[in-house]
Amino acid sequence: VSDGAVTYLDHAATSPLRPEVAHAMATALAEPLGNPTGSHRPAQRARRLLEESRDEVADLVGCRPGEVVFTSGGTESANLAVFGTLAATPAGRPTSVVSSAVEHPAVREACRAARSASVSWCEAPVDAAGVIDLGALAELVDGATALVAVMLANNETGVVQPLGAVAETVRARSATARVFTDAVQATAFLSLAELAAGADLVALNGHKVGGPVGIGALVVRAGVELAAQQHGGGQERERRSGTQDVVGAVGLAAALRTAAVERCAAGRRVGALRDRLAVGLEHSVGAVHRTVPAGVVTLPGHLHLCFDGIEREELLVALSERGICASGGSSCASGALETSYVLAAMGVADSRSRGAIRFTLGHGTTGADIDRALEIVPGVVASLRHDP
Amino acid sequence: MSGGVDSSVAAALLVEAGHDVVGATLKLWGGPSDSGCCSVADVDDARRVAQQLGIDHHVFNLTEEFERQVVTPYVQAHASGRTPNPCIECNRSIKFDRLLERSDRLGFDRLATGHHARVSPDGPLRLLRGADGAKDQSYVLSMLGQAELGRVLFPVGEMHKADVRAHAARLGLRTAGKPDSQDVCFIGSVEGRQGFLSDKLAFHAADVVNGRGEPVGTVDAVELVTLGQRRGMGHGTDGGRHYVVAVDVPARRVTVGSAAEAVISAVVLPAATVTWVDRPLVDGARAVAQVSAHGRPAPCAVVRTGDGLLVQFDVPQRPVAPGQTVALYDDADPDAVVGAGIAA
Numbered sequence: 001v002s003d004g005a006v007t008y009l010d011h012a013a014t015s016p017l018r019p020e021v022a023h024a025m026a027t028a029l030a031e032p033l034g035n036p037t038g039s040h041r042p043a044q045r046a047r048r049l050l051e052e053s054r055d056e057v058a059d060l061v062g063c064r065p066g067e068v069v070f071t072s073g074g075t076e077s078a079n080l081a082v083f084g085t086l087a088a089t090p091a092g093r094p095t096s097v098v099s100s101a102v103e104h105p106a107v108r109e110a111c112r113a114a115r116s117a118s119v120s121w122c123e124a125p126v127d128a129a130g131v132i133d134l135g136a137l138a139e140l141v142d143g144a145t146a147l148v149a150v151m152l153a154n155n156e157t158g159v160v161q162p163l164g165a166v167a168e169t170v171r172a173r174s175a176t177a178r179v180f181t182d183a184v185q186a187t188a189f190l191s192l193a194e195l196a197a198g199a200d201l202v203a204l205n206g207h208k209v210g211g212p213v214g215i216g217a218l219v220v221r222a223g224v225e226l227a228a229q230q231h232g233g234g235q236e237r238e239r240r241s242g243t244q245d246v247v248g249a250v251g252l253a254a255a256l257r258t259a260a261v262e263r264c265a266a267g268r269r270v271g272a273l274r275d276r277l278a279v280g281l282e283h284s285v286g287a288v289h290r291t292v293p294a295g296v297v298t299l300p301g302h303l304h305l306c307f308d309g310i311e312r313e314e315l316l317v318a319l320s321e322r323g324i325c326a327s328g329g330s331s332c333a334s335g336a337l338e339t340s341y342v343l344a345a346m347g348v349a350d351s352r353s354r355g356a357i358r359f360t361l362g363h364g365t366t367g368a369d370i371d372r373a374l375e376i377v378p379g380v381v382a383s384l385r386h387d388p
Numbered sequence: 389m390s391g392g393v394d395s396s397v398a399a400a401l402l403v404e405a406g407h408d409v410v411g412a413t414l415k416l417w418g419g420p421s422d423s424g425c426c427s428v429a430d431v432d433d434a435r436r437v438a439q440q441l442g443i444d445h446h447v448f449n450l451t452e453e454f455e456r457q458v459v460t461p462y463v464q465a466h467a468s469g470r471t472p473n474p475c476i477e478c479n480r481s482i483k484f485d486r487l488l489e490r491s492d493r494l495g496f497d498r499l500a501t502g503h504h505a506r507v508s509p510d511g512p513l514r515l516l517r518g519a520d521g522a523k524d525q526s527y528v529l530s531m532l533g534q535a536e537l538g539r540v541l542f543p544v545g546e547m548h549k550a551d552v553r554a555h556a557a558r559l560g561l562r563t564a565g566k567p568d569s570q571d572v573c574f575i576g577s578v579e580g581r582q583g584f585l586s587d588k589l590a591f592h593a594a595d596v597v598n599g600r601g602e603p604v605g606t607v608d609a610v611e612l613v614t615l616g617q618r619r620g621m622g623h624g625t626d627g628g629r630h631y632v633v634a635v636d637v638p639a640r641r642v643t644v645g646s647a648a649e650a651v652i653s654a655v656v657l658p659a660a661t662v663t664w665v666d667r668p669l670v671d672g673a674r675a676v677a678q679v680s681a682h683g684r685p686a687p688c689a690v691v692r693t694g695d696g697l698l699v700q701f702d703v704p705q706r707p708v709a710p711g712q713t714v715a716l717y718d719d720a721d722p723d724a725v726v727g728a729g730i731a732a
Contacts, residue, residue, distance in 0.1 A: 336451075
């Protein structure tokens with residue numbers, strides 16, 4: 001069925017390692033690396049690479065080097081932000097955590113798990129476009145609020161949240177509430193230095209930017225209290241113990257650097273390809289809806305579509321058989337697709353979200369990929385469509 | 389591919405025969421269960437076997453359909469004193485309906501499973517018992533007809549279980565030594581049927597009476613009592629064990645009797661529940677009935693009545709609980725299923 005070609009349109013799940021990153025990591029690995037806490041030369045070399053990476057990450061996300069805490073990835077960063085902030089607030093006093101209704105499970109489940117006798121959690125609704133309702137958010141924030149978590153861009157839909165306005169809203173209601181943004185999905189295309197400037201805590205990772213899996217960072221702005229959640233040797237200025245992944249940090253820095261250099265051009269290029277795919281599918285496949293209404297700001301690589309009369313599980317299998325890699329959104333631990341709470345929060349009807357598919361383009365996506373998708377997807381959809 | 393050894397080897401045999409095979413695991417149940425066919429560990433096993441065989445693997449989430457078509461009817465049936473077989477309902481409405489339809493739509497020629505049964509291709513398709521009599525699963529497939537049988541494959545149906553395991557071991561599949569699943573997949577072995585139903589159903593205490601209507605005891609949950617049940621029913625004055633001969637849920641009454649009294653000579657299968665593998669039996673035809681997955685086959689005559697079938701046993705049998713499937717096998721070839729129905 002497939003000619004062996006693979007059209008990878010699942011960058012939001014993980015973005016292939018950029019060649020520049022592989023080169024930087026290979027270079028780091030070429031000479032002996034010690035434990036960065038040691039005193040001999042290989043240790044000092046490791047320490048140098050680590051701190052060079054930290055400087056670079058800080059520069060690229062718009063913070064000071066001392067504000068960068070390296071972690072194992074986005075999920076750890078999110079958990080550290082949520083639990084670390086709560087652990088640093090005075091115990092026993094009623095405390096609340098507020099998050100948007102469309103947060104990634106790394107944030108959402110951390111908030112859920114953080115609930116206790118004194119910690120409550122509530123979700124701020126989003127509108128039909130998936131954008132947070134600032135009025136409703138304001139209502140939920142008060143003096144007891146310790147943390148407000150609003151992602152910079154949504155992993156399923158690509159919808160970009162007005163983080164500056166979120167931060168202003170929170171500050172107007174509380175002098176002590178911390179603003180945390182999960183910027184994992186946004187990092188490849190958006191300038192965190194600019195758009196995440198209002199956040200006290202920023203989570204990012206490597207593999208969504210064309211860097212390696214297994215490395216991430218949490219930006220903890222100076223003056224923000226954070227209690228370590230992982231105890232040991234006191235690395236990362238006692239905010240995250242454990243021997244640092246030096247080569248991972250080198251990869252993360254290289255990925256962020258490459259993404260930053262390409263940012264403007266890549267955004268335009270990928271956005272144009274995405275629009276061509278969207279318009280092409282709308283023309284060649286009837287009864288397909290863009291989940292995010294026109295005019296809403298999304299990441300340039302995201303195209304979220306709902307195909308009427310299609311079961312997304314079937315569409316994904318049929319596309320996979322023909323070498324087209326897309327995603328159905330959220331999966332559970334077994335790998336089975338689940339009903340998307342993100343789409344539900346946007347008020348997308350179940351009948352429509354059954355046929356919801358996410359195509360995400362990224363740094364390696366070419367015009368030929370889009371040609372191939374436009375050649376294959378319409379026929380596959382037609383073969384699978386059944387009458388409602 | 390359930391993550392068990394039979395479906396693992398079924399997939400392996402098809403790959404070895406040169407077919408273009410894709411593995412699929414159904415996620416049917418989201419609730420807590422340690423024994424079933426869709427825990428994360430089982431999905432992981434199925435996926436790993438698919439990797440070892442070099443085939444693609446997908447997980448299909450049919451939990452909504454399973455809840456609607458298998459679990460909810462299972463609970464409702466207990467509320468009205470019926471004892472359904474959820475595996476049969478899953479085969480009927482999920483595996484050989486929903487999944488078969490999906491497999492067709494995706495362009496596959498056949499849907500293969502790891503069931504121990506055989507399809508004989510001479511003339512009209514026949515559904516036969518698996519070659520390993522101890523593992524035969526034709527009973528839980530007895531509702532299949534020509535339309536389904538023409539689109540399915542049971543690759544391990546010709547094999548004995550020991551050979552299935554040996555084949556898996558030769559291939560180094562991690563499922564080779566995995567214990568057989570025994571229970572209903574959505575019911576954990578710790579909570580049991582009672583624990584599972586207790587969240588979803590109000591249990592009612594009932595009086596236990598003998599054939600003369602005299603009270604002889606009580607039960608805590610009439611909904612959990614099955615016709616023919618012996619456990620918990622005590623003994624008669626003669627010291628013989630008591631068996632349940634009637635369950636009246638609305639009246640909250642269980643009637644018990646001696647082993648000699650707890651027998652039936654016939655069972656009614658309403659027309660709406662009756663299915664035929666090929667052609668219906670003629671009125672009065674001889675057949676062999678099986679009333680549970682590994683029940684002893686019972687010779688019978690099948691009489692057509694106005695509203696279904698009357699299965700008349702040659703030798704009186706333990707009572708058949710309402711909701712239980714009765715599979716009918718060919719009198720001339722007791723390995724061949726001819727049809728099935730659900731006891732009224």
